[in-house]
Amino acid sequence: EPSTLDIIKENKIVIGAILLITIIVIGIIIATGPATNTTSNVNGSNKFSDANFTFSYPSSWNEVNGSDSLHTGAIFFEGSNGTVIEYYNVTSGFSSIYDINSQRISSAQESGAHINTIQPMQLDGKNASDVIVENANGNFTRYISLLNNGNLYVFKIDGKTMNDITSSEIDSVLKTAHIE
Numbered sequence: 213e214p215s216t217l218d219i220i221k222e223n224k225i226v227i228g229a230i231l232l233i234t235i236i237v238i239g240i241i242i243a244t245g246p247a248t249n250t251t252s253n254v255n256g257s258n259k260f261s262d263a264n265f266t267f268s269y270p271s272s273w274n275e276v277n278g279s280d281s282l283h284t285g286a287i288f289f290e291g292s293n294g295t296v297i298e299y300y301n302v303t304s305g306f307s308s309i310y311d312i313n314s315q316r317i318s319s320a321q322e323s324g325a326h327i328n329t330i331q332p333m334q335l336d337g338k339n340a341s342d343v344i345v346e347n348a349n350g351n352f353t354r355y356i357s358l359l360n361n362g363n364l365y366v367f368k369i370d371g372k373t374m375n376d377i378t379s380s381e382i383d384s385v386l387k388t389a390h391i392e
Contacts, residue, residue: 257388260287263301265365268388270381273297283366292381295371304364309341312357312364316343324348328374335365335389344377352377360391 220227257268269289278288278298286300306312309332317327329344333356340358347353354377356367367386371377 260299262287262299263363264392265301266388266390266392267299267385269297269385292379293371293373293376295369295376295379295382297382297385298368298370299366300368301363301365303362304359306359306364309339309357309359312359313341313343316345316355316357320345325353328352335386336391338391344374354378354382356386358389358391365389365391 214222258271258273259266259268270291273289273291276288276290276296278286278296280286280298280300283298283300283302285302286298289297289299291297304312306315313330317330320327325348326346327343328346329342331342333340333342335356335358338358338360340356343355343357345353345355351370351372352374354367354369354371356369358365369377369382
């Protein structure tokens with residue numbers, strides 16, 4: 213009976229070919245990056261446009277009256293499960309996403325809330341941040357913030373559960389965001 217070493221010696225061309233193909237495939241994956249689609253279609257959608265920033269949202273969302281004393285031009289939508297989506301853009305003195313996140317953390321801690329998640333993300337190919345806060349009342353708030361040319365664009369999403377603010381419906385809207 214042949215040993216493992218004898219089998220390897222007899223089949224070194226086949227083994228070499230398998231290794232070469234594997235290395236080529238890995239090289240192609242590294243060179244081209246993962247295949248991800250950064251655009252999304254929102255079925256039955258409406259389009260919102262403001263200050264060179266657009267996004268599509270489901271026709272099932274209703275624009276509602278809301279107030280934000282810090283951001284008077286904010287617009288509000290009610291999504292599924294009573295989730296409230298606030299969008300605003302302001303001229304910003306912040307110089308980085310880090311500064312924005314630091315301010316969010318300080319504000320949350322001052323109000324007795326807890327930071328659940330802070331992670332980088334991309335909107336329209338630009339660096340943004342995704343901060344999830346568990347409020348003192350047990351509800352959740354998600355802040356998607358994008359800083360571009362001195363303007364701060366924010367989606368503030370309030371919901372009763374983590375699933376409400378991270379739903380595929382919310383994520384599909386975020387994927388349609390575009391800076392012109």
